[in-house]
Amino acid sequence: MDGERVRQWEAQCIQEQLPACSAACPVHVDARKMAQSIAKGDFATALKTFQHSITLPRIVSHICDHPCQQACRRKEAGDPLNISALERAAVAFGGKVAPLRKFGTRPQSVAIVGGGISGVVAALDLAVKGYTVELFESAPTLLPRLRNTDELLPGSAIDADLSSLAQLRVVARCGVSVTQGDHENSLGTLVQRFSAVYLAVGGSGDLTGSLEMLTIDAVTYATNVAKLFAGGSMRYGSARYSPMTSFQDGRHAALSIDRFLQGASLTAGRETQGPQESRLYTDITPFEPESRVAAADFSAGYTREEAQKEADRCFPCSCMECVRVCEYLKEYRAYPKRYVREIYNNLCIVMGVRNANRMINSCSLCGLCQQVCPEKMSMAEVCLDARQTMVQTKKMPVSAHEFALRDMAFSTGEAFAAAKHQPGFRESSRLFFPGCQLSASSPEHVQSCYQFLCENYEGGVGLVLNCCGAPALWSGRKNLFEENCASLKQIWLQMGQPNVIVACSSCYRTLKDNLPEIPIQSLWPHLNSPAAVKPNHQLTGRAYAIHDPCSTRGVREVEDSVRELLQRMEVEGKELNPRGETTCCGYGGLARFVNPELTDRTVKRRAQQSEADYITYCAMCRDSFARQGKRAVHLLDLVFDGQGEDPAARPDPGFSRRQENRARLKSRLLEQLWGEKREVSVPALILQISAPVRQVMEQRMILESDVRKTIEAAESGGQTLRLPNGHFLATHCPANVTYWVEYAPGTQGAFEIFNAYSHRMQVR
Amino acid sequence: MTEQDANTPEEPLVCRKCDKTLEKAKVTASYLGNEFQIELWKCPGCGMVYVPESLATGKMLRVEQALEDK
Numbered sequence: 001m002d003g004e005r006v007r008q009w010e011a012q013c014i015q016e017q018l019p020a021c022s023a024a025c026p027v028h029v030d031a032r033k034m035a036q037s038i039a040k041g042d043f044a045t046a047l048k049t050f051q052h053s054i055t056l057p058r059i060v061s062h063i064c065d066h067p068c069q070q071a072c073r074r075k076e077a078g079d080p081l082n083i084s085a086l087e088r089a090a091v092a093f094g095g096k097v098a099p100l101r102k103f104g105t106r107p108q109s110v111a112i113v114g115g116g117i118s119g120v121v122a123a124l125d126l127a128v129k130g131y132t133v134e135l136f137e138s139a140p141t142l143l144p145r146l147r148n149t150d151e152l153l154p155g156s157a158i159d160a161d162l163s164s165l166a167q168l169r170v171v172a173r174c175g176v177s178v179t180q181g182d183h184e185n186s187l188g189t190l191v192q193r194f195s196a197v198y199l200a201v202g203g204s205g206d207l208t209g210s211l212e213m214l215t216i217d218a219v220t221y222a223t224n225v226a227k228l229f230a231g232g233s234m235r236y237g238s239a240r241y242s243p244m245t246s247f248q249d250g251r252h253a254a255l256s257i258d259r260f261l262q263g264a265s266l267t268a269g270r271e272t273q274g275p276q277e278s279r280l281y282t283d284i285t286p287f288e289p290e291s292r293v294a295a296a297d298f299s300a301g302y303t304r305e306e307a308q309k310e311a312d313r314c315f316p317c318s319c320m321e322c323v324r325v326c327e328y329l330k331e332y333r334a335y336p337k338r339y340v341r342e343i344y345n346n347l348c349i350v351m352g353v354r355n356a357n358r359m360i361n362s363c364s365l366c367g368l369c370q371q372v373c374p375e376k377m378s379m380a381e382v383c384l385d386a387r388q389t390m391v392q393t394k395k396m397p398v399s400a401h402e403f404a405l406r407d408m409a410f411s412t413g414e415a416f417a418a419a420k421h422q423p424g425f426r427e428s429s430r431l432f433f434p435g436c437q438l439s440a441s442s443p444e445h446v447q448s449c450y451q452f453l454c455e456n457y458e459g460g461v462g463l464v465l466n467c468c469g470a471p472a473l474w475s476g477r478k479n480l481f482e483e484n485c486a487s488l489k490q491i492w493l494q495m496g497q498p499n500v501i502v503a504c505s506s507c508y509r510t511l512k513d514n515l516p517e518i519p520i521q522s523l524w525p526h527l528n529s530p531a532a533v534k535p536n537h538q539l540t541g542r543a544y545a546i547h548d549p550c551s552t553r554g555v556r557e558v559e560d561s562v563r564e565l566l567q568r569m570e571v572e573g574k575e576l577n578p579r580g581e582t583t584c585c586g587y588g589g590l591a592r593f594v595n596p597e598l599t600d601r602t603v604k605r606r607a608q609q610s611e612a613d614y615i616t617y618c619a620m621c622r623d624s625f626a627r628q629g630k631r632a633v634h635l636l637d638l639v640f641d642g643q644g645e646d647p648a649a650r651p652d653p654g655f656s657r658r659q660e661n662r663a664r665l666k667s668r669l670l671e672q673l674w675g676e677k678r679e680v681s682v683p684a685l686i687l688q689i690s691a692p693v694r695q696v697m698e699q700r701m702i703l704e705s706d707v708r709k710t711i712e713a714a715e716s717g718g719q720t721l722r723l724p725n726g727h728f729l730a731t732h733c734p735a736n737v738t739y740w741v742e743y744a745p746g747t748q749g750a751f752e753i754f755n756a757y758s759h760r761m762q763v764r
Numbered sequence: 765m766t767e768q769d770a771n772t773p774e775e776p777l778v779c780r781k782c783d784k785t786l787e788k789a790k791v792t793a794s795y796l797g798n799e800f801q802i803e804l805w806k807c808p809g810c811g812m813v814y815v816p817e818s819l820a821t822g823k824m825l826r827v828e829q830a831l832e833d834k
Binding site for chain 1: 776777778779780781786791792794795796802804810811812813814815817819820821825827828829832833834
């Protein structure tokens with residue numbers, strides 16, 4: 001996994017972006033967090049949050065010009081939050097204002113010229129950092145502009161906040177004019193005497209006239225004079241006086257001076273400094289409009305209760321669009337930005353436990369996250385990339401995908417794979433590629449489809465039984481997947497490069513994305529003809545909820561043609577979600593093999609969305625619903641007869657039956673259509689397996705063929721125990737997995753199976 | 765893997781091939797190049813080791829997964 005790509009993914013996820021209020025604040029007060037605390041009645045934490053950014057909390061809470069409120073997204077649903085009044089409530093009810101503390105001491109000294117907000121803030125910040133600070137103000141008191149506005153800002157609040165200066169040993173020289181010239185208090189002398197000087201004299205200082213030649217950098221507050229920094233309203237214009245802009249100038253100039261005195265870069269990492277637009281997306285639609293809470297006594301500000309009520313109107317702003325729609329993203333209690341870092345760290349571990357392996361393998365790779373993300377970030381891309389890296393570096397847990405890959409090998413092997421021109425033809429104008437899972441779940445539909453295509457198209461319709469390679473792709477086996485693609489391409493070339501008609505959405509996606517030279521078409525438009533549709537009126541003429549498979553999410557050719565086909569059959573198809581936002585059934589990405597608890601929840605959540613029977617056109621989706629007891633039909637159940645009267649109640653065939661169905665389909669087709677008698681090895685051993693035991697085997701991913709081989713081995717002298725209950729317990733290890741089967745000879749030469757389990761550890 | 769498994773059979777298990785009763789023995793369990801000593805029931809004749817279901821689907825599975833994540 002490429003580190004640069006990781007940073008791009010992280011930047012794409014906007015969940016950690018500042019909310020609109022903080023972004024608009026010149027010093028990024030965390031108003032959202034403050035409101036959250038106040039809403040819970042925790043004023044002390046709210047004050048702490050406020051003080052994190054504000055060194056003059058009493059003053060600022062009274063006179064802040066709150067640009068946050070113009071930005072607050074609440075205004076799109078009622079009035080914006082009264083953040084300014086909440087700040088005041090935080091100070092009023094938050095208990096003791098924590099004193100500022102010095103962090104160490106530094107040898108340099110700094111002069112601040114101008115005792116307005118900007119100068120005082122710079123003085124406090126630099127003193128906290130450990131510098132010796134002298135503050136010069138021509139008026140008899142500091143903050144002269146804020147005096148005599150008692151009804152707005154009580155003098156006691158000013159004095160209380162300014163006491164921090166004395167605590168931090170800032171020397172305040174009031175009534176001292178700093179002017180041009182060459183004397184003790186001239187600017188020139190101060191620049192010589194001090195390591196740095198911050199000039200913040202507003203519009204009325206004695207220096208104003210002589211500063212016309214001074215240029216101030218808008219980001220660093222450095223001037224064209226060495227060691228001299230400048231800011232406050234003398235920078236942005238006294239006529240536009242804003243206490244918070246002055247506050248920001250003092251804060252950022254102090255940062256520059258600190259960097260300057262430490263020899264660090266003045267410009268690095270300042271992109272997020274100052275007010276900015278927020279990139280954080282927040283869906284406002286769930287929120288009803290609400291008016292601002294009015295204070296009973298306006299001049300006194302909010303009471304506790306009023307403040308709590310007002311704070312409770314904060315949404316709070318948050319994206320989480322992807323997490324909301326995905327059980328997988330919800331499972332790990334964070335959001336993509338965190339997950340990307342966790343996954344990358346996991347891949348970088350040299351010695352130690354890779355705790356995120358399971359997480360990486362639990363994503364269904366369905367891409368719904370990307371669909372709903374305002375920035376189109378895809379966790380599927382991240383997880384697939386991570387899986388490929390794990391395979392490459394030999395860190396992929398062996399047990400994760402072995403079973404699914406064995407199943408793929410079954411489908412690409414002799415048992416199922418075949419490629420044939422239509423009987424009586426030497427070439428194919430089209431190829432039917434039903435895929436492995438439809439063949440596993442509804443083999444008779446494959447036969448019906450093929451028959452229909454042969455009857456309705458001239459020039460010969462070839463048949464290819466094989467696997468598209470999705471399990472190899474999803475499990476990160478790049479080489480195996482590429483080999484499979486190459487072999488499919490070879491088959492296609494040998495068949496004369498015909499158009500390929502696929503019945504499975506995963507095949508459609510996999511082949512389209514990876515073999516673009518092959519013209520791939522979905523089966524559904526081909527079936528949309530009166531010739532194909534002979535509706536079974538017991539099943540049609542009623543409503544189903546449509547579950548679109550995730551692999552062809554948003555592919556109009558597929559999704560539209562299915563709806564047209566339903567219309568032709570007079571089936572009312574109800575939409576389960578906005579078009580293009582379908583969810584995965586849990587089979588995608590092989591997540592089910594790694595985290596069945598999670599994928600069960602995913603299917604359950606989907607199943608509960610509607611009371612109606614579901615209709616889908618992916619065999620795995622249908623069978624996943626069936627496993628959860630949700631009634632669901634495959635589109636082909638309606639197009640062709642053959643699944644009995646109630647196909648919605650058909651159970652999932654299970655892993656063993658799936659393989660058996662494929663093998664039988666191949667044999668049947670070869671025999672019936674091509675007259676080829678195939679040697680099907682009839683199992684010598686007949687097994688009697690009850691439904692509960694079958695379920696245990698399914699959960700433990702033990703196939704009937706594994707059980708059969710174990711008994712075969714036992715009956716020909718292999719390792720077996722006699723249990724006290726008279727049963728045998730046989731063990732057999734054909735490759736990586738050791739199987740144990742409890743059995744007893746049943747009736748008519750069959751063997752009754754009572755239990756089966758397995759492990760990977762070798763014991764001797 | 766050093767703990768004694770709780771699921772030891774109440775009645776003796778007999779090896780079908782050797783017709784001998786299994787005895788407790790120190791055996792070696794190995795996975796992905798890691799080895800553990802563990803006490804299990806073993807046939808004194810052919811050396812077949814009995815792995816009970818609760819061990820295979822419980823502790824052994826957890827250790828396998830932990831080793832796969834190492």
